[in-house]
Amino acid sequence: MVFTPVMSYYLFTGNDTVQYRLDNRSLIYLSANEGMVSVHNGNKNLGKFTYVSIKSENPNGYFRIKPVWPSLKSRSYDDDLVITVYEGKLKLINHVAMNKYISGVVLAEGGPASEFEYYKAQALISRTYAVRHINKHTHEGFNLCDRVHCQAYHGRNSVNSEIDNCVKSTDHLVIVDKLKEVILSVYHSNSGGETANSEEVWSEALPYLRAKKDPYSLNQRNAKWTRKVKLSVWRDFLKSVGFSDKAINKHVSFNMKKRKQYFCLGKECIEMRDIRDRFKLRSSFFSIKQRGTYVYFHGKGYGHGVGLSQIGAMNMARKGFLYEDIIKFYYKNVQLIPYENVRKVDHSEEEFLFVTY
Numbered sequence: 001m002v003f004t005p006v007m008s009y010y011l012f013t014g015n016d017t018v019q020y021r022l023d024n025r026s027l028i029y030l031s032a033n034e035g036m037v038s039v040h041n042g043n044k045n046l047g048k049f050t051y052v053s054i055k056s057e058n059p060n061g062y063f064r065i066k067p068v069w070p071s072l073k074s075r076s077y078d079d080d081l082v083i084t085v086y087e088g089k090l091k092l093i094n095h096v097a098m099n100k101y102i103s104g105v106v107l108a109e110g111g112p113a114s115e116f117e118y119y120k121a122q123a124l125i126s127r128t129y130a131v132r133h134i135n136k137h138t139h140e141g142f143n144l145c146d147r148v149h150c151q152a153y154h155g156r157n158s159v160n161s162e163i164d165n166c167v168k169s170t171d172h173l174v175i176v177d178k179l180k181e182v183i184l185s186v187y188h189s190n191s192g193g194e195t196a197n198s199e200e201v202w203s204e205a206l207p208y209l210r211a212k213k214d215p216y217s218l219n220q221r222n223a224k225w226t227r228k229v230k231l232s233v234w235r236d237f238l239k240s241v242g243f244s245d246k247a248i249n250k251h252v253s254f255n256m257k258k259r260k261q262y263f264c265l266g267k268e269c270i271e272m273r274d275i276r277d278r279f280k281l282r283s284s285f286f287s288i289k290q291r292g293t294y295v296y297f298h299g300k301g302y303g304h305g306v307g308l309s310q311i312g313a314m315n316m317a318r319k320g321f322l323y324e325d326i327i328k329f330y331y332k333n334v335q336l337i338p339y340e341n342v343r344k345v346d347h348s349e350e351e352f353l354f355v356t357y
């Protein structure tokens, strides 16, 4: 991959010794070579190291990286980079100040042109998630990965400085429950008009993740959807999950006005989310109608429905609600406090799926 420092000079160190000073916009080539990081500046080989760190001299420094093999789009990151080799490949760890990281996450989650109060709410959620899961990858030598497994992070926010201001205006704050424990700040795209209880998606019933009516998500993007599936495919599915022939051959008419956890034919039931998973539906909040040789899923919302609805939150922001109102609407009985004051609980073993879409 190619490394390019921007705006500031970077120092290159191997095994904690300063090796090179990198000029602004110079190109450094890094590759994995026999378990070591091989470094080249375009003219000559600078050596092989087990551990390379590239640090900014300037607090506003950032850099660009461009994977060459495999060839991927370049990305920019704030602050520092540590490079090692793991299983024959370069392993890159971005050491980045919390708020800069949060800005990158908010941009990845909320897009470049959303409402300020929504950005602030998303900043709180993302900081809360980061603080609760700060040890999620400690055994691998870093805190959080950049995928949906932790939180999407595609590098620095370089497109909208208002996001940085929104992140700073909620500086240090995280969402806590009554016991001052950092909450599990799950969210989804659109609730479809009603959020879900945490135990309908995961096993644990959390007091702040309660189902409630959500008028702000109605008549918005992703509020409604329809899917049709061949009746024969639907019946094969019912058979594969254990329904009796008698149940399978019944005419299907399943109405869901309020969220339900189970789909039943007579006394035989399965969980709604099993149907969602099999047919890759946008949510598990849908009615089913049989017409001719097809069944139609008429659904509401997008995502698991637990916690905050991002589209509902954006709509609340447009209607003039402040970020604190938005957070307290979607999470029950919570408060916002600086993360230095939270009650420490170890959540490193937690394996909740962060299914947003």
Ligand SMILES: [Zn+2]
Binding pocket: 136, 137, 144, 145, 146, 147, 149, 150, 151
């Ligand atoms: Zn992760």
